Amino acid sequence: MKYYSYFPGCSSAEGSAKAYGWSTQAVSKVLDTELIELDDWNCCGSTPYSSLNELSSLCLSARNLALAEKRGFDLVTPCSSCYVILSRTNQHLKQYPHIKAKVDEALAAGGLEYHGTVRVRHLLDVITNDVGYEPIRSKVKKDISGLKIAPYYGCQIVRPRLGFDHPELPQVLDRLITNLGGEPVPFPLKSRCCGGSLIISEEALALDLLRKLFDSAQSNGAECLVTLCPLCQTNLDAYQSRVNKRFNTHFGLPVLFFTQLMGIAFGLDEKELGLQTNIVPAAKVLARLR
Amino acid sequence: METRIRSDTFVDEISAIPGGEGIRLCIQCGTCTASCPNADRMQHTPSQLIAMARAGLRDEVLASDAPWYCLSCYLCTVRCPRGIKQTDIMHALESLAARSGKSNRRTLTPAMYRSFNHYVRSTGNLPELWFMARFYLSTNPLRAFSLMPVALSLLGHGRLSFKTRKLTPEGVRQLKAILDKAESPGGAP
Numbered sequence: 001m002k003y004y005s006y007f008p009g010c011s012s013a014e015g016s017a018k019a020y021g022w023s024t025q026a027v028s029k030v031l032d033t034e035l036i037e038l039d040d041w042n043c044c045g046s047t048p049y050s051s052l053n054e055l056s057s058l059c060l061s062a063r064n065l066a067l068a069e070k071r072g073f074d075l076v077t078p079c080s081s082c083y084v085i086l087s088r089t090n091q092h093l094k095q096y097p098h099i100k101a102k103v104d105e106a107l108a109a110g111g112l113e114y115h116g117t118v119r120v121r122h123l124l125d126v127i128t129n130d131v132g133y134e135p136i137r138s139k140v141k142k143d144i145s146g147l148k149i150a151p152y153y154g155c156q157i158v159r160p161r162l163g164f165d166h167p168e169l170p171q172v173l174d175r176l177i178t179n180l181g182g183e184p185v186p187f188p189l190k191s192r193c194c195g196g197s198l199i200i201s202e203e204a205l206a207l208d209l210l211r212k213l214f215d216s217a218q219s220n221g222a223e224c225l226v227t228l229c230p231l232c233q234t235n236l237d238a239y240q241s242r243v244n245k246r247f248n249t250h251f252g253l254p255v256l257f258f259t260q261l262m263g264i265a266f267g268l269d270e271k272e273l274g275l276q277t278n279i280v281p282a283a284k285v286l287a288r289l290r
Numbered sequence: 291m292e293t294r295i296r297s298d299t300f301v302d303e304i305s306a307i308p309g310g311e312g313i314r315l316c317i318q319c320g321t322c323t324a325s326c327p328n329a330d331r332m333q334h335t336p337s338q339l340i341a342m343a344r345a346g347l348r349d350e351v352l353a354s355d356a357p358w359y360c361l362s363c364y365l366c367t368v369r370c371p372r373g374i375k376q377t378d379i380m381h382a383l384e385s386l387a388a389r390s391g392k393s394n395r396r397t398l399t400p401a402m403y404r405s406f407n408h409y410v411r412s413t414g415n416l417p418e419l420w421f422m423a424r425f426y427l428s429t430n431p432l433r434a435f436s437l438m439p440v441a442l443s444l445l446g447h448g449r450l451s452f453k454t455r456k457l458t459p460e461g462v463r464q465l466k467a468i469l470d471k472a473e474s475p476g477g478a479p
Binding site: 010049050192195197205 | 308327360362364367375377380381382385397399401402403404406410414415416439447448450455457460461464465467470472473
């Protein structure tokens with residue numbers, strides 16, 4: 001059994017991507033990996049905080065890192081945005097001593113201190129590099145061969161360069177899909193942006209980015225997409241009908257969290273994986289597997 | 291050999307924000323602009339913004355809608371041959387624009403960010419439904435109607451809740467103490 005501190009992030013905790021949180025826990029149990037939720041964690045502040053108030057953004061993350069440091073395990077998050085924000089806080093505190101002094105002072109006001117020892121990891125990194133493909137293959141119970149999947153990484157798991165996969169043409173998720181028995185299709189736009197939170201303030205612009213992603217996935221023969229970020233999944237899934245309406249297209253591509261795909265291959269209960277919360281239903285694609 | 295660096299207040303301001311210091315290294319090759327998914331929507335391209343900032347055009351840069359169209363996808367940052375962190379520079383410009391108090395009427399993104407930060411600041415958590423409601427009410431409530439189908443399908447699939455996760459009262463107090471200190475005079479970098 002391997003232990004980690006777990007930082008679900010707001011969407012995967014009790015928010016719009018709760019199925020990501022459920023399937024993460026379900027899959028990690030199968031893989032003898034214990035994700036212990038960080039007590040009383042706070043929102044990382046994401047892009048809005050780091051855009052408007054740099055120091056407070058660092059302090060929001062530093063509180064979480066300080067709480068995790070007391071436990072001593074790596075801090076794992078399934079959310080790409082939390083991953084970038086927490087990681088860059090670590091980097092900034094190392095790189096800018098004068099900023100670290102200010103963050104230390106603020107933390108002290110809350111009775112906390114942080115010494116910079118927590119390693120921040122994305123869940124996909126932990127599953128593919130710590131658990132590894134061999135144990136994953138040994139847990140596969142259901143044949144998903146022939147299922148054509150577009151592996152969608154989005155931006156922030158690979159950029160800025162955090163050293164865990166190639167910043168533009170990552171491969172880890174492709175390899176995971178292959179090891180589960182599925183077929184990753186070539187997907188040139190695999191790490192292009194889904195529009196992120198601008199889907200709320202500048203919808204037209206984000207829908208255009210989404211249309212390009214669906215186009216690329218479908219024209220390469222994908223029957224569904226698999227992703228690893230709560231915001232990417234919500235944009236691709238909940239706004240797919242808006243894309244169809246705006247561009248007069250007929251996409252009907254289910255969008256699964258990679259943990260949901262793993263759970264399906266492991267033969268876990270679909271309810272436990274939260275498949276009922278997926279808006280573009282995956283049933284038709286999955287029915288073929290039975 | 292001693293190198294003298296020209297002192298520009300605006301460039302100094304940007305350089306003082308972590309990640310902004312690379313602005314002096316730009317060679318105007320345009321790689322960032324060519325990589326940006328949104329460059330064609332921006333009033334000024336990323337490389338233009340840098341050139342303008344270095345020319346000291348503070349008001350023009352801070353009034354530009356360009357930084358608000360940054361998706362934080364970091365493609366420019368990983369491709370820049372000079373190792374400049376353009377995404378961080380965009381964030382630096384957003385924070386300086388916000389601090390200058392000028393509102394930007396060309397984009398709703400500042401209002402969206404403010405709504406997001408309001409909840410994070412006061413609760414330590416992001417209640418997605420309330421965050422969106424606050425944003426639409428503060429900008430264009432009528433737009434909320436056109437988005438009803440999306441909201442309803444999220445609600446129908448159990449993905450938006452009225453109830454939200456809460457920190458413990460001690461956690462809320464601790465976070466408030468930390469942020470109050472960070473935002474006290476002399477706090478902001």
